[in-house]
Amino acid sequence: MIITSLRSKIRLVFSVTLLLLGALFIFSIKYDHAMIEERNIAQEQAISHYLYTYYLKYGKIDEAYLEAQNVSLITDKGMVVQIERFFKEKGELKRYAVDTFHLKRIIIINNDRFKLILENKNKPQFPIKRVLIFSTVFLLIIFLYLWIMKSLQPLSALKSQIKTFSKGNLDIECKSDKKDEIAEVANEFDHAVTMIRELLHSRQLFLRAIMHELKTPIAKGRLVSEMLEDEKNKARMHSIFERLNLLIDEFAKIEQITSKNFxxxxxxxxxxxxxxxxxxxxxxxxxxxxxxxxxxxxxxxxxxxxxxxxxxxxxxxxxxxxxxxxxxxxxxxxxxxxxxxxxxxxxxxxxxxxxxxxxxxxxxxxxxxxxxxxxxxxxxxxxxxxxxxxxxxxxx
CATH class of the missing domain: 3.30.565.10 (Histidine kinase-like ATPase, C-terminal domain)
Incomplete structure (x- = not known):
């Protein structure tokens, strides 16, 4: 489908812009999520390596380190059983596994020295800055769209006036006190309508004056023809003057037709x-x-x-x-x-x-x-x- 309307083109441009903005926002959110996931994986592997090394050296788990890393040790037996069943059903009950259980990020470390079930409490923060930036840009685009569409409203009024003018109604006015290009076109059209109105008015007065002046000698000619004694010549003169009257009436109709004043x-x-x-x-x-x-x-x-x-x-x-x-x-x-x-x-x-x-x-x-x-x-x-x-x- 070929888009020819100016409004349709503007809508298309702004729609594509908003779609691209939305796609960019979703992409940035997904990118941030991927970066956080990558960072969490690196942190969790570092924690697992540190705990194993620390246990070999001191024979115990460094709980202070876990607390500093915002990771807690799950010791509740009922919770441990549920988590192990969940990982077993998914086939992830291995020496090292990470998954989400009840909206919690769970880490299982099962090696030859110890078996731990940990909860990583490091959750991604809500990207409030990013949301604010994208919301501001979105609202700005919507404002620009409404502003431009409002600027095009005078075109509809001008189109309506042109339609009225094309139907023969010259009593229209489309002046504008604005300073944009649409106002310039409207003012020029208004000036053209005024000139055409005055020209048609002058032509009508001219034609009516001519027809009025012709009526007088025709009337006098008919009176003179009545004085003729020859009936044949009298009838011929009557026919001639009747023909002239008819021609004047036809000229009047021509004037009405061409000016659409009927x-x-x-x-x-x-x-x-x-x-x-x-x-x-x-x-x-x-x-x-x-x-x-x-x-x-x-x-x-x-x-x-x-x-x-x-x-x-x-x-x-x-x-x-x-x-x-x-x-x-x-x-x-x-x-x-x-x-x-x-x-x-x-x-x-x-x-x-x-x-x-x-x-x-x-x-x-x-x-x-x-x-x-x-x-x-x-x-x-x-x-x-x-x-x-x-x-x-x-x-x-």
């Missing part, structure tokens, strides 16, 4: 109804002469009505505009909407046309950019293929 109203709609509303938005007389609709199997789709009809309208408009015969076929079937038109294949990958203001001879290059933005909001996709001289766009 609320979706998701409801289920029949695809045939969405298609019919989109055809009405084209503002063309008798759309049936330009569009053939085949409803093989209608289906419902949960979408925002205004935004999604704008998607279909732009696809229909592009299909008619860029077809060689100004004619398209729309098919509703199998949870898909397919739009076909005759023409050459797209010279570039479809993804390139999703960019705003893509080079276009017949428009601003915003149509598919709007389509892509709205489809992303609805978590849908637009597929493209070219077969038998036809361009095929499919909403999936």
């Amino acid at each position: 609320e979706l109203t998701i409801k289920p709609y029949k695809m045939s109804d969405l298609l019919e509303a989109s055809e009405d938005m084209l503002m063309i007389e008798n759309p049936k002469r330009l569009i053939t609709t085949n409803i093989e199997k209608d289906y419902s789709l949960s979408v925002d009505f205004e935004l999604f009809t704008l998607v279909i309208k732009n696809l229909l408009d592009n299909g008619i505009k860029y077809s060689t015969d100004k004619y398209i076929t729309v098919t509703i079937n199998d949870n898909k909407l397919t739009i076909r038109n005759k023409g050459e294949a797209l010279p570039e990958p479809l993804e390139n046309y999703f960019k705003p203001f893509h080079a276009s001879k017949k428009g601003l290059g915003l149509g598919l950019y709007i389509v892509k933005s709205i489809l992303d909001i609805h978590q849908m996709e637009l597929h493209y293929q070219h077969e038998d001289g036809e361009n095929i766009f499919t909403l999936v």
Whole structure:
């Protein structure tokens, strides 16, 4: 398993450090025990040799020496019998043997001169200094771990703020008065958010001002068109000004979509109804002469009505505009909407046309950019293929 999280890496480092510290502590305790055992063995052998030599010289046991060595002579007959039985059962009842009996270190010396059972009272002392040192280091490592993890807490808050920002909420603040690197990143991000907020606000004011200024001449133009006596020209002028009004409304929607300054109203709609509303938005007389609709199997789709009809309208408009015969076929079937038109294949990958203001001879290059933005909001996709001289766009 690959560890990618910074917190996980820190936990791993401190866990390994604590494990190594624990292993070092156990090793040191075992090493001390081995050294004490080695020292006891050497002492006990020296005692045995001294007692034998002293007995040969004076014919008795030097009990004062044993007391000085913190070794006592066991004389209780019941205890002696138990100890001899214990050593015999273990096969250790020899001329010289050492073992632990009832938590006591017992020495048996059995030679041609005497037989002694001794208790070595020299026990290892509790390594209080070593325990204190290791405990201090352990607590220091735990303190450092908690200190570092606490220092990383602002990252979680910053991550939460970034998530909120990515969802389009610009009313966030993540300033920090600390002096570490995380605080520097948070302050720079807060500064960037402020700049973006001001830039978007300026853009919104600019676009709204332009749209407001355009509304006035359009309204005046409609009033003037009412004075025309020719009904055909009057209807044509009405259509032109209605088209301009519709374009302004679309620009307003584009501004909302790109700035994510809108609320979706998701409801289920029949695809045939969405298609019919989109055809009405084209503002063309008798759309049936330009569009053939085949409803093989209608289906419902949960979408925002205004935004999604704008998607279909732009696809229909592009299909008619860029077809060689100004004619398209729309098919509703199998949870898909397919739009076909005759023409050459797209010279570039479809993804390139999703960019705003893509080079276009017949428009601003915003149509598919709007389509892509709205489809992303609805978590849908637009597929493209070219077969038998036809361009095929499919909403999936």
